[in-house]
Amino acid sequence: MLHCLNSNASGSEMTVLERQRATIKWQHNNNHHQGYSSSSSPSPSSSSSISLVQVQSSSPTCLAAGAWPKLDNNFLMGFTSSPSSGFPLPPPPPPTTSAASFDLNSAISRTSSCPLPSLAEGKETTTPNNKRKTDKFHNTKVVASDNDNKDKRVKVAAPNDSATVGKKGTQACGDNSNKDNSKVSEVQNQKPDYIHVRARRGQATDSHSLAERVRREKISERMKFLQDLVPGCNKITGKAGMLDEIINYVQSLQRQVEFLSMKLAAVNPRLDFNMDDLFTREVFPACAASFPAIEMSPNMANTASYLHFNSSQQIDAGINPQDISLRRTISAPVSAPETFLDSSCFTQTLPSSTWEGDFQNLYSVAFDQARAASFPSQLFTGLLEPSNLKMEMEMEM
Amino acid sequence: MRNQRSVKQEFLRKWITGLRRYSCDEKKNMSFLERKKAIKLSADIAMASTRDKTTRWSQALIANASSSGDTLTGSSKNNSSRSRKKMLMMRRRRPKVKSAKKEMSASCIAKRLVEKRTRKLKNLLPGGESIDEGCLVEETLDYIESLRAQIEVMRYLVTASQLIINPYP
Numbered sequence: 001m002l003h004c005l006n007s008n009a010s011g012s013e014m015t016v017l018e019r020q021r022a023t024i025k026w027q028h029n030n031n032h033h034q035g036y037s038s039s040s041s042p043s044p045s046s047s048s049s050i051s052l053v054q055v056q057s058s059s060p061t062c063l064a065a066g067a068w069p070k071l072d073n074n075f076l077m078g079f080t081s082s083p084s085s086g087f088p089l090p091p092p093p094p095p096t097t098s099a100a101s102f103d104l105n106s107a108i109s110r111t112s113s114c115p116l117p118s119l120a121e122g123k124e125t126t127t128p129n130n131k132r133k134t135d136k137f138h139n140t141k142v143v144a145s146d147n148d149n150k151d152k153r154v155k156v157a158a159p160n161d162s163a164t165v166g167k168k169g170t171q172a173c174g175d176n177s178n179k180d181n182s183k184v185s186e187v188q189n190q191k192p193d194y195i196h197v198r199a200r201r202g203q204a205t206d207s208h209s210l211a212e213r214v215r216r217e218k219i220s221e222r223m224k225f226l227q228d229l230v231p232g233c234n235k236i237t238g239k240a241g242m243l244d245e246i247i248n249y250v251q252s253l254q255r256q257v258e259f260l261s262m263k264l265a266a267v268n269p270r271l272d273f274n275m276d277d278l279f280t281r282e283v284f285p286a287c288a289a290s291f292p293a294i295e296m297s298p299n300m301a302n303t304a305s306y307l308h309f310n311s312s313q314q315i316d317a318g319i320n321p322q323d324i325s326l327r328r329t330i331s332a333p334v335s336a337p338e339t340f341l342d343s344s345c346f347t348q349t350l351p352s353s354t355w356e357g358d359f360q361n362l363y364s365v366a367f368d369q370a371r372a373a374s375f376p377s378q379l380f381t382g383l384l385e386p387s388n389l390k391m392e393m394e395m396e397m
Numbered sequence: 398m399r400n401q402r403s404v405k406q407e408f409l410r411k412w413i414t415g416l417r418r419y420s421c422d423e424k425k426n427m428s429f430l431e432r433k434k435a436i437k438l439s440a441d442i443a444m445a446s447t448r449d450k451t452t453r454w455s456q457a458l459i460a461n462a463s464s465s466g467d468t469l470t471g472s473s474k475n476n477s478s479r480s481r482k483k484m485l486m487m488r489r490r491r492p493k494v495k496s497a498k499k500e501m502s503a504s505c506i507a508k509r510l511v512e513k514r515t516r517k518l519k520n521l522l523p524g525g526e527s528i529d530e531g532c533l534v535e536e537t538l539d540y541i542e543s544l545r546a547q548i549e550v551m552r553y554l555v556t557a558s559q560l561i562i563n564p565y566p
Contacts, residue, residue, distance in 0.1 A: 222534035243514035260551040265433035
């Protein structure tokens, strides 16, 4: 549409005066059309054809002949598509079709005001006038016909081959015409990726606020997901409180990561986490699921031997005295009965594994060294760790 | 969202390889804080690479890690200077707020509260300064999910290594 108008503006060498005269004539036609349809309300096709014919008759005098038929096509499309989609029953006078035509009219006038700045003055004086009139007319007609078809939605069908500017114009005009309606309006573009936007009464309907509303709805939808994810967040209403809760949760998670890495650093004096070490986690049936079978391959022999240990040397209630003494040296502050209690309780709950004496010695010595060398705080001393581990085991179980 | 279990497996694999490389590169006797830092960094990077650059926080994490190397001291210095700047800004902002308080309506206050919290949340997320509000919630969702998975795997590893060291506590 814009293209043909552009060609129209450039190709034909007519004066500004002629153009203005044409627009005035056009407006006059529209006014005539309004009065005609509002007074007697004939079938829309006839009235539109009248206006079209009038436009046709007035146009060849001053406008290029090649430009108008396309416009007429657009007109006809707007007319033919809107009754077929929205209004199947012929007898009541469908005012929305004429409204659609008016929207198209105003859109055309708007887009046609773009290419020539000198023309814009004359046009811009006409377009608001025109639009206001159409709005008024549209409102009265819609209120009158509201009794007939309440459930129907106003559908503004944008022409397919119109340029984007023209499309925007039609959309905006459709919004404007729907602004004061009590009906729920639906702006439907013929693009494949159109958006359904519903504006309730009292809501702004220009394209910016529509987009803003869509964005806000998306955010609130995501916030609902977040609310489900963050524990203790579903009772809170209000965005600020929810954000507070989310911030607290994220902070706590980050601190947990910090804490766990600290714990790992405390537990492992060296950084090499061997796969065979990790594979002793097969003690936990729950953790075992999280290991892929591929990781087993390089250390297959080792793990096999360890598993052999696990299966063969099941520990019973009696623990080696050597072990106990060792552990006493590790966790000095803990009294003997307590350790005994701990270990016995664990042997009851866990199918724990035992290790060779020298292996254990090696580990505990390394552990002792690490503790003596680099433990800055009392947090990770041997006193705390058994209880921590116990708690976690209980959680696991 | 992919399957949680596969995400965890991938994260663990990457983390272990990262830790191994780290332990090969670095000297064997590190201090406690160094070890902790290395573990955390490797875990973060593993998690970010598990997310595979589809989210901004993972990109930012990887970028931070590669730019700052692996020195935590530098980043902490940055943090302190940033917080100092923030304090200055807050101080500068305060009188304005007080003067404007007289004509502030309830909705205005609520909006300000929300803005403040949004800013805070942006500071929490890695690379959150460049995220706009629409994406922020999405990113937060993703970040929380992956943090959870990370914590779970780390907990597994902690229990496992504790079991190795003292099998019967």
